[in-house]
Amino acid sequence: xxxxxxxxxxxxxxxxxxxxxxxxxxxxxxxxxxxxxxxxxxxxxxxxxxxxxxxxxxxxxxxxxxxxxxxxxxxxxxxxxxxxxxxxxxxxxxxxxxxxxxxxxxxxxxxxxxxxxxxxxxxxxxxxxxxxxxxxxx
Numbered sequence: 001x002x003x004x005x006x007x008x009x010x011x012x013x014x015x016x017x018x019x020x021x022x023x024x025x026x027x028x029x030x031x032x033x034x035x036x037x038x039x040x041x042x043x044x045x046x047x048x049x050x051x052x053x054x055x056x057x058x059x060x061x062x063x064x065x066x067x068x069x070x071x072x073x074x075x076x077x078x079x080x081x082x083x084x085x086x087x088x089x090x091x092x093x094x095x096x097x098x099x100x101x102x103x104x105x106x107x108x109x110x111x112x113x114x115x116x117x118x119x120x121x122x123x124x125x126x127x128x129x130x131x132x133x134x135x136x137x138x
Contacts, residue, residue, distance in 0.1 A: 070111075072114070073111040073112075073113075073114050074111050076108065076111070076114040076115060076120075077108060077109050077110060077111035077114075079123065079127075080105070080108040080109050080115060080123060081108075081109045082127075083123050083126050083127045084105070084109075086127070086130070087126065087130055087134075091105045091106060091109070097134065097137060097138070098119075098122060098126075098137065099137070100119065
């Protein structure tokens with residue numbers, strides 16, 4: 001059983017930072033009891049296979065993290081390539097327009113590197129408002 005106790009000022013919606021002695025006499029205490037059922041859950045909690053989760057070791061978790069990072073890199077690569085192609089630029093033209101090296105564009109599109117920070121923001125802007133972004137760049 002969980003018992004929670006709340007105090008608040010009788011006239012206001014929120015408690016004061018530090019109650020003064022005058023305000024302490026105006027405060028009310030409310031007790032709320034939350035009882036949890038003794039029986040097990042009547043429906044499944046979550047969508048996991050508990051046995052599989054319990055059987056998972058650290059190496060499998062590391063392998064999954066590596067897989068997730070590789071997938072994210074490929075998604076970033078596809079996004080960078082899609083933005084460049086929608087603009088109709090070659091890799092060299094695109095690199096010149098956004099002022100990065102050709103090698104950087106190739107690394108992004110091959111999934112060797114992911115655009116981060118300002119480069120990622122610029123790609124998003126180029127995707128959503130290409131004319132304005134290109135005009136601002138040159």
